[in-house]
Amino acid sequence: MIFRLLALNIDGTLLQSNSRLHRSAKEAIQYVQQKGVEVTLVTSRSFPSAKKLANSLKINNPIVTSRGAYISSTDEKPIFVKRLEEDIAFEISRLLEGFECQFRLVNEQFSLSNRSKLSNNLMAKTIFSAAEPAFYSHQFVDSVSEALTQNPMTPSKFEVFFEDEEDLDDVMKALKGMFVEVDTVKINKLRLDIVPEGISKLNGLLYLGERLGISSREMVYIGDSEDDIPLIDAVGLGVAMGNSSFEVKKAADWVTRSNNEQGVAYMVKEHFRKQQPIEFLRKMNIIKN
Template sequence: MIYRLLAINIDGTLLQSNGRLHKSTREAIEYVQQKGIYVTLITSRSFPSAKKVAKALKLDSKIVTHSGAFVASDSDKPVLVRRIQEEITFEVVRLLEKFNCQIRIVDDKFSIANVSKLTHNLLAKTVFQSGDPLYYAQQYVDSISETLIDNPVSPPKLEVYFNDKEDLHDAKKALSGMFTEVQLHDVNNYRIDIVPQGVSKLNGLLYLGELMGISRQQMVVIGDSFDDQEMIEEVGLGVAMGNAPNHIKQAADWVTRSNNQHGVAYMVKEHFRKQQPIEFLRKMNIIK
């Protein structure tokens, strides 16, 4: 199979655990682009935060953000935007405020979060990664529902962080029973993302593929998170990071090294060195 698109998750995949891009990863992305492969990022991060990573990699491609709800290369010119209705956002937030959790309304230009003391180390780290105060306006309030009464919002996504797994389970059960307009995605054992019904990383990626004329069989996905599993299972070549949970690895066609062992660079160079440049394949009439 000839692959024409490479989609890479950011946190836990592209970035090391210290949040940095390794030189070998930058070089691997440049290498695969020179072969004519379309490289995109696919992430639960907000667009501004993901765009910062894209710029560091010198990517000007369209990226899939907000767990598939926002696809763009420029925040002012998205090719796909899906939003949760204002009234549904308010009702979901009001329900969640009954639980011990931090709620973040994640828009494409700002976020609003309730003030909450996070006691879990993984939780605090995840919240820090998902927003960037230098590039993204963040507001913290005592009550999000009260804020929404005067300033209603229709965001692409809500992020919810729990200190306790049982609270997460109970909240999911309550939300699933009350709201058909939204969809819940597990990100890890302490976080769920809430997006409009039908939104997922896979559907965002497939939408991008349609725009580019690239089928899912011609796609490679590299990921490590719970919400990457569907993509890994459905595309032409699904790759799990060495640091991914076991069920993600079992779903993958290929398992690479961990993010701290430069797993993206290793996979890219091991696989794509065997594939001829896309332009050469076109000249040979192997692909159109």
């Protein structure tokens, strides 16, 4: 099979556990680009955060961010955007303020969060800000719903950290009963993402593939999280990182080394060295478009 698109998750995949990009990963991306293979990022991160990494990797294709709600090139207007309506964002915020949690509304320009209610007051705030570039604005307020009354917002997603697993389950049930316009993604027992209905990393990748004229069977996807499983299942070659859970590895066609052992570089060099450059394959009429 000839693969024309390489798609990668960021955290736990491209980046090491210290959130740094190893030189070998950058060299691997350049290697496949020189062969004419398209490259993109697929992430739950906000666009400004992912854009910074895409720029450093010289990725010119649109990148799939905010779990598929915002797809854009680094230097162009978005090709796809879906946001939660102002009134829905307000109602969700009011609901979440009744629970012991810290939550953040995210769009491509700034984020809005309540001040932490968690036992470890620094935990969620650190998690919220560690992955974001310095120029991305973060605002912390005592009451998000009151702030939205003054300045309504249409976020691409909510990120929520809970103190108790039962609270997370209760919020998921409540949202299912209140709104048909939202979907929930349980990241782990204490972390929940709330996104517009129909939004997912997989749908974002498939949308981008249609724009590029590349089918899912011509894609390679590399990921490490359980929310990467649908993408690993859907593409022509699904790859799990060595630091993935058993469930992710079980779903994959290929398991590479961990993110701290240059797993992306190892997989890319091992597989794509066998594939001829895309332009050569076109000249040989092996690829028609």
